[in-house]
Amino acid sequence: MTLEFALTRSERPASDEARAAVLAAPGFGKHFTDHMVSIDWTVDGGWHDARVEPYGPLAIDPASAVLHYGQEIFEGMKAYRRADGSVWTFRPDQNAKRMQRSAARLALPQIPEELFLEAVRRLVEVDEAWVPEGGEDSLYLRPFMIANEVFLGVRAAQTVRFMVIASPAGPYFTGGVQPVSIWLSREYNRAGRGGTGAAKCGGNYAASLLPTQIAVANGCAQVLFLNEGGTDLEELGGMNVVLVKADGTLVTPDSESILDGVTRNSLLQLAEDDGHRVERRPVTLAEWREGVADGSITEAFACGTAAVLTPIAALKSTEETIGDPDAPAGPVALALRKRLTDLQYGRAEDPHGWMVQLTGAR
Incomplete structure (x- = not known):
């Protein structure tokens, strides 16, 4: 499945200096890149409206299903900077397949594997400057899916949003490889x-x-x-x-x-x-x-x-x-x-x- 991705660049991206300061000591899950990916789904229209847009708060109705029944899933993966400056990710097909299995269990729509990977690729391309260099730092990628239908009945939601956000990451355990x-x-x-x-x-x-x-x-x-x-x-x-x-x-x-x-x-x-x-x-x-x-x-x-x-x-x-x-x-x-x-x-x-x-x- 292929969709056209609209791109809206952030009007207030982090400065080179601010980004460099973050990459020097990223921590884990504390800082986020300038953009995010969003793709909508409806029971009648399927997957549509794919976009790369400025990272920022979501406007979500208080009656959205995810807030009341926890109908959501996510994945965790990384992008790695190589010595030649290229950026790679690791076994994204396995993350995509696992997200499909999670979606089936949570009564959510299964995003096609190729659309999952394209969403990751588009975000990394636009925010490539956020991928750290040297050591074992990486860009942590968080694809996730939430049920955002405004409805309080207990059933599977009929509107859903798939998103990808990214965060520069250092070691998860700050002490390094210590038992x-x-x-x-x-x-x-x-x-x-x-x-x-x-x-x-x-x-x-x-x-x-x-x-x-x-x-x-x-x-x-x-x-x-x-x-x-x-x-x-x-x-x-x-x-x-x-x-x-x-x-x-x-x-x-x-x-x-x-x-x-x-x-x-x-x-x-x-x-x-x-x-x-x-x-x-x-x-x-x-x-x-x-x-x-x-x-x-x-x-x-x-x-x-x-x-x-x-x-x-x-x-x-x-x-x-x-x-x-x-x-x-x-x-x-x-x-x-x-x-x-x-x-x-x-x-x-x-x-x-x-x-x-x-x-x-x-």
């Missing part, structure tokens, strides 16, 4: 059987915020959720989890309530490329506990678009600590992280053709 401790939530669940766990929707993240506050209060960087029965690992508040066994096998939890992580899938593929065995299956808390105790599990890490890969030193709860909070990052986790980031920034070969060019070399 973190995570908190085991026994009181709260992220999702359940038949729920929205496999969809990337705001409600799943909202449900994780209170447990995350508890985790931080206990000196941990993130929270890990279990399944409804309290026996199996699920995922963190915003990342997948992977265990590494002494024989080099990588094990990751698999269930219908876990988000299918693009970063996790990519890391596991790279691990297989390097000769590691990969297992996607239910993983019990007891397996982690006993594996650390007998030495059969030697590493653990969390992974996602924002943080890429973060080693896990210890899993803490009120009852126990699994692992050593002072443990260093493991060699498998560090090697996989380097493999992925080198590929994303064009420092290494891309054997699977995952990278997609958005703008040309300077």
